[in-house]
Amino acid sequence: MKKSVKLAIAFVTLAGMAGSVAYAKEGPRRGHGKGGFQFERVDADDSGDISFEEFAAAMSERIGFANADANSDGSLTVEEIAAEMQRQRDRRRAERTISRFDANDDGVLSMAEIENHQREVFALMDRNDDGVVAQDELPRRDRKDRDRRRHRD
16 A cells, blocks of 8 residues: 555544544534534434444544545545545635625625625725725835835846
């Protein structure tokens, strides 16, 4: 077995164990808490207790193993794990972007909301409210950075 695959397996195992311990340490509590153990979600059959299968499925979903096996061969390569980690990061970043600019809290970002945000930023830059931004209205650090770049070239 290649060293990179062994390292990937070791990393996944360690991450899974650490996540499992942290996940289980929260204890079975009802309700939803940020980063907390969501008993109802893990208890898939609504039996009032959690089997190993339910726990493993929840952990795999949480860590992203289920989606990482891109070629469905039953094993994970470094590339598959890295790709899944990148997808998760990208998704979190997109969710934060929508959360930040979604003015009406409908969970989607419309072009009107983007344009409204741009208008707000432009209005802050247009210090004399004449409808245009002159160079002297830009923050000083932007002018200094631009002047430095101009002198370097």
